[in-house]
Amino acid sequence: MHSIRRQAASTLRQAKIRPFCAVVRAATPAAQRWATTQAGESGARTDTPKEKAPAPKQVKLxxxxxxxxxxxxxxxxxxxxxxxxxxxxxxxxxxxxxxxxxxxxxxxxxxxxxxxxxxxxxxxxxxxxxxxxxxxxxxxxxxxxxxxxxxxxxxxxxxxxxxxxxxxxxLSNMSNIRSFDPVSGAFVCDAGVILEVADNYLAERNHIFPLDLGAKGSCHVGGNVATNAGGLRLLRYGSLHGTVLGLEVVLPDGTIMNNLNTLRKDNTGYDLKHLFIGAEGTIGIITGVSILCPQRSAAKNVAFFGVESYEKVQEAYIKAKEQLSEILSAFEFMDGAAHEIVTAHNDVRRPLADQHPFYIVIETSGSNKEHDDEKLGTFLEDLMEKEIVSDGVVAENETQASTIWGLREGISESLSKLGGTYKYDVSIPLKELYSMVTDTKTHLEKAGLVGEGSPVVDVVGYGHLGDGNLHLNIPVRYYDKSVEKALEPFVYEWLEKRSGSISAEHGLGVAKKPFLKYSKNEVMIRLMGQIKKLYDPKGIMNPYKYVPEA
Amino acid sequence: MHSIRRQAASTLRQAKIRPFCAVVRAATPAAQRWATTQAGESGARTDTPKEKAPAPKQVKLxxxxxxxxxxxxxxxxxxxxxxxxxxxxxxxxxxxxxxxxxxxxxxxxxxxxxxxxxxxxxxxxxxxxxxxxxxxxxxxxxxxxxxxxxxxxxxxxxxxxxxxxxxxxxLSNMSNIRSFDPVSGAFVCDAGVILEVADNYLAERNHIFPLDLGAKGSCHVGGNVATNAGGLRLLRYGSLHGTVLGLEVVLPDGTIMNNLNTLRKDNTGYDLKHLFIGAEGTIGIITGVSILCPQRSAAKNVAFFGVESYEKVQEAYIKAKEQLSEILSAFEFMDGAAHEIVTAHNDVRRPLADQHPFYIVIETSGSNKEHDDEKLGTFLEDLMEKEIVSDGVVAENETQASTIWGLREGISESLSKLGGTYKYDVSIPLKELYSMVTDTKTHLEKAGLVGEGSPVVDVVGYGHLGDGNLHLNIPVRYYDKSVEKALEPFVYEWLEKRSGSISAEHGLGVAKKPFLKYSKNEVMIRLMGQIKKLYDPKGIMNPYKYVPEA
Incomplete structure (x- = not known):
């Protein structure tokens, strides 16, 4: 990647990332049937802390x-x-x-x-x-x-x-790919098709599924749609509300709603499929999905930067939008604490020698490698010249790219090794996104809950910055009611004040249902209850979860 | 645009398109408060034919x-x-x-x-x-x-x-722009803001509204959302279901549904806003819109090609997806008959000397002019070498680009000069898209309705090929019940057999309501009726239109 080094060679040190045996991705047992990355980014607490509560043989009811x-x-x-x-x-x-x-x-x-x-x-x-x-x-x-x-x-x-x-x-027995039209990109499959199977099928045909996430080896396309999954490609390809062309849904009374449209444009009546995208199976069961799949990009670049402040992280994002524009496919960030934890716990060589308050992972995907390299090179020079980033490396091959991605994707698993973790998956307007981490830390410190001898190890933040999606994580040495009380409703009230979302991509389920009011007003909640009642008057579909009935 | 001519210079003749005084766009009176282009692409018949029925002073009730x-x-x-x-x-x-x-x-x-x-x-x-x-x-x-x-x-x-x-x-008195966040691209405005006003506001801030259409000088953002308008940027930026972030809607009973979300990700309950996108004001009035606006592209190219068959038009589209990929922003087509009519009636110099059965307009938009030119050049060489296109020109400046666009956008107005026109705006899987034109022509010919002395002048097709959206037009010398009888339900039954849509982007209103069954099955129509009844039990909202009540 010569072009990138051109002028900024003196300041931008080229990656010396070796193909480590113990890169984060590889550390996850291959047989594990769900990916730790997606997994760990949940809301509320996960992982059993080591010290005070050993893992029970059976999961608590x-x-x-x-x-x-x-x-x-x-x-x-x-x-x-x-x-x-x-x-x-x-x-x-x-x-x-x-x-x-x-x-x-x-x-x-x-x-x-x-x-x-x-x-x-x-x-x-x-x-x-x-x-x-x-x-x-x-x-x-x-x-x-x-x-x-x-x-x-x-x-x-x-x-x-x-x-x-x-x-x-x-739905695992419904796993047929029904059709694919390489001209339009319309792909139709049963709900039980595994995401990775769909993506591999499309890869052979030079297309990609417009959604990607850590759990792709196990999760179903139907489940992705039912939970309106976000993931790693949303920045570039948008949400499922934009890409899903049609659905086949069985309603609670057994009615089959066949709306498996493969057309890109169809303005004939209320677009009912959207009610089922993200409805978490509470008003019907999705049995078939039709989705628009983009052309697969021929070229890909992954870069990693050290940044001195959250303001500069935002500046870098604005520059990326301007200069990488149509080839920008990911803009992820993590704070210094998250980076320390992931490198310490995974025996991963640091890509950058010095420590920085923030790190950014940028990915580009385009149809012409040379053009992408040049755009990225110009962008890097600009970032260095304007001192928006302090240091950075660019992956020179697939292995190095994987290692950089591992630093981002491995955070969640690394955190779990510290003990337990309180986790929140939230959306916040970009300007205030990181304040949630500092405000939460200050709040917990004031309560005397942070540091040696206290339950809280640290408060860390990372996530899909390009989508305004923060993963707020509070690793603890042991679970303690005082931490939970200090966190909730503090975190939700903080979000409510800033019109944030209490669930960016993970949905409501059992965990978030009680906190819905912090993201949706009374009118919205009442209208949602109406919809639930309209489709499922007996309330048999996935009860006790999601939204209150009318 | 030197790079484009490189190797294919001998076969690809460079545009000699002068800045004509009488380009199609300019031929439309500036004072006209709606654009003819968007206007003319309606379904059913428009324009009063000259010969048999002079325009009445007052519009028929x-x-x-x-x-x-x-x-x-x-x-x-x-x-x-x-x-x-x-x-x-x-x-x-x-x-x-x-x-x-x-x-x-x-x-x-x-x-x-x-x-x-x-x-x-x-x-x-x-x-x-x-x-x-x-x-x-x-x-x-x-x-x-x-x-x-x-x-x-x-x-x-x-x-x-x-x-x-x-x-x-x-809604014209509700015309305030409420906010714009240049970092996230979230734009919030009243429903009555004129689309062009919104786009100009965003242009000054280096962004674009993700929707563009001929009527932009008059149409409202709220109306765009209420009708789920498609237009010229859909190929690149997707439908409004993907870009609209939130809505403020007043329900029939006066309830204000404030869902003016500005977050890109928010998985907290049924995403109700989608019910109102394309609902044509039948279940509530949209008063505010929040929408994600992309960065404005620094570079733009427009090219025009002559092609020998519809199969080759499809091949060109596949190549464009592959090679232009992330910079492709429009792929429009017209048949030879449409091109003859638009050039004959507008005193526009033909960009290509010879006649061809099909013509394509391709637009690219990207962040780096040099890269875009090179991609387009490689693409052109490939098209010429593989004989997918027979001839082509590339605009060298904004005026030439406008002239090429005028050839596409002026078709509708040119057709109106022939007399009346029966018009259908439909979606069809790409493979069979143009068969609708040939089949309709054969059908009308068999009925003895085409040619000198008969009502039908010709059957022509053009439209947004990249979106699978055909505008089928049947210009007539005079309106004749026999033509209408020959066309309907023939056209709708043809579409139904191919799972097409009777309305790609223009909605249902009064005109298409009776034909909804050709695009939506009984279950879907029943479920739509339920929604109408749920939100508007007294049926006061925009009655007699759209979908039947439950």
Missing amino acids: TADSYPELKRDERFAKLTKEDVEHFKSICSAPVIEGLSTDASDDLEPHNADWMRKYRGTSQCVLKPKTTEEVSKILKYCNERSLAVVPQGGNTGLVGGSVPVFDEIVIN | TADSYPELKRDERFAKLTKEDVEHFKSICSAPVIEGLSTDASDDLEPHNADWMRKYRGTSQCVLKPKTTEEVSKILKYCNERSLAVVPQGGNTGLVGGSVPVFDEIVIN
């Missing part, structure tokens, strides 16, 4: 963690007759605990991967067709049997496992 | 054109007391025909610019604030007075004028 939740007595209890009926309408085996000891088979569907939420469902159904989903829901609705739709079960807010005895409808 | 429409007797009739009440809650003068002769003032609000739809409203309100809109709707809902929201009144399907005596709520 959600009903015990949230004693305010009570089973809704409107719902019927599963009977052997129900199980027999399901067996008659499902072509795949029914996993059930009424007449057999199926606890080992039920467990992975009852508990989430974070070991934080667990229900007691005695029945898991894995329909193979949309018609089977329809028959199941029609029956459950008539019988008032509550259900929880389940994709890859990689969610972070307890949305994809039962709270009590809800029947699990798992 | 919609009630007379559509005798099947009857005034809904659920709605109250306007009284002097109502007018007095409106005067007490509106800070701007009330235009009313009960106690004054206000017909001249009412007429521009009762009739559409195409002179095709006309109602008989006796009251036009121009609220200045969201609170005033709220008070008006609350009162109208209680009194069961029907209303029609009105923006720039540049629509093409009769959606923005009353059908009978509905009260007009015109």
Whole structure:
């Protein structure tokens, strides 16, 4: 990458990043069925702290963690007759605990991967067709049997496992790619297709799925849409509301809503599919997805910078928008504390010798490597000349690029090694984004909760700066009620004052439902309740979660 | 643009397009308050044919054109007391025909610019604030007075004028830009801000509005969102469902739904704003819009090609996606017949000497002129070498670029000079897009309706190829019932078989409502009716239009 070094060679030291054996990505066991990165960026606390509370053998029941939740007595209890009926309408085996000891088979569907939420469902159904989903829901609705739709079960807010005895409808048996049109880019698949499978299929056809996230090896396309997943490509390709062309959804009463449009433009009536994008399975089950997939970029660059202040991080972002413009595909940041933790805990050589208060990861993707290199080079020179960044390196190959990305993506796992972590995934107007970290730290310090002998190790921030999405993390030596009390509602009230969002990309589920009022006003919450009631009058779809019923 | 000529110079003749006085854009009277281009791309017939039916002085009443429409007797009739009440809650003068002769003032609000739809409203309100809109709707809902929201009144399907005596709520007095954040690109404004005003404001701040269309000098941002307008930038920046960040909407009962989010990511509940995008004012009135605006591109190129077949047009599009990729900002096409008509009627010098069955307009926008020129040059060489295009020119300056754009944008106006035109704005999977033109022509020829002495002059096609959006036009010497009978439902049935859309970007309004079933199945139509009923149980919002009530 010669062109980049041209004029700024004296100040910008070229990367000497070796292909470490222990890069962060590689440190994650390959067999792990969900990615730690996406995983760890959850809200509320995750990971069992080492010192005071050793990991229990079985995950605590959600009903015990949230004693305010009570089973809704409107719902019927599963009977052997129900199980027999399901067996008659499902072509795949029914996993059930009424007449057999199926606890080992039920467990992975009852508990989430974070070991934080667990229900007691005695029945898991894995329909193979949309018609089977329809028959199941029609029956459950008539019988008032509550259900929880389940994709890859990689969610972070307890949305994809039962709270009590809800029947699990798992979509993993619906995994066919239905069609792809390389001219328009319209890709249509079953909801149960794994994201990485979809992306690999598209890669062979020189396209990409417009969404990418750490959990891609396990998460389902349908689950991505149901949770309006954000991830790493949003900055460039926008949200799923812009890329999803059509959906096939089974409504609670069994009605199949076939809206699997493959057209880019269609102005014929209310665009109902958007209600189901991000609805977390509370008004229907998505069974098919049609989505517009962009051309795959031929060239990619990854760069890493040290920056002296958050003001300069913002300046760098403005410059990137101006100068990298159409080739900018990621603008991620982390603070010095996050960087210290990720490098200390992963035996990763620091790309930059000196310590800096902030670090930035920038990725470009374009169709012409030479042009991209030149744009990046000019941009780097400008940043150095104007002293917006203090130091920086550019990856010279795929391995170095992976290592840089590992520094960003590995933060969450590294934090977990410190003990427990209180985590918040929030959106904030850029100007005030980092103030949330400093204000929270000051607040906790005033409460005497930070430092040696105190529960809180530090307060760190990182995230998708280009999307205004901060991951606020508070690593603790041990969980302590005083920390929780100091954090909540402080964090939510702080966000409310700045019109921030209490959930940027992870949704509401069980975890955030009680805090919805901090991001949405009464009118909005009332209108949401109306929608829930309209589509799911009996309330059987993924109950106890998301938004209050009307 | 030297680089582009490099190797292909012998085959690719450089543009010699002079700055004609009579370029198509200039031929449109500057004072005309809506752009002919957008205007003419409507569905159904427009323009009064010269020979058999001279233009009437007054526009025919919609009630007379559509005798099947009857005034809904659920709605109250306007009284002097109502007018007095409106005067007490509106800070701007009330235009009313009960106690004054206000017909001249009412007429521009009762009739559409195409002179095709006309109602008989006796009251036009121009609220200045969201609170005033709220008070008006609350009162109208209680009194069961029907209303029609009105923006720039540049629509093409009769959606923005009353059908009978509905009260007009015109948003032109709500025209403040509320805020702009140059870091995130979030722009917030009143619904009545004119699109061009918004775009000019953003231009001064090095950003663009992510939507552009011919009517930009008159249309309102709120109207754009209410009709989910498509236009010229959709290929690059996507639909409004992807770019709109938040909305402020007044519901029929006067409730103000404040969802003016400026965050890029916010996963806190059903994303209700999408219901109002493209709802054509049938469930609420949009009073404020928050939208994500991209950085303005420093460089722009416009090229024009002659192509020998529709297959090659598609090949060129695939190549453009591959090679121009991130800088491709428009891919428009027209057939030979459309090109003949636009050049013949506008005294425009042909950019290419020979005639071709198809022509393409390609635009690139990027941050680096040199890079864009080189990409375009490589692309052109490839097209010529592989004989995908037969001939082509590239604009060397802004005037030439405008002239090329004029050839595309002037088609509609040129067609109108032939007499009348039957027009359809449709979406079709790309592979079969042009078959609609040839099949329709064959169909009309078989019916003996084409050629000298027959009503039909020709069947022509053009449009936003990159978006799969065809404008099918049938210019006629005079309107004849036999042509209408031959076209409908033929055109709609043809679309239905190919899962096309009967309205790509112009919406439903009065014109397309009866044909909705050709693009949406019974379930979808029933679900749409539910939404209408949920938000507007008395049906007062823009009645007789859009979708059937439940």
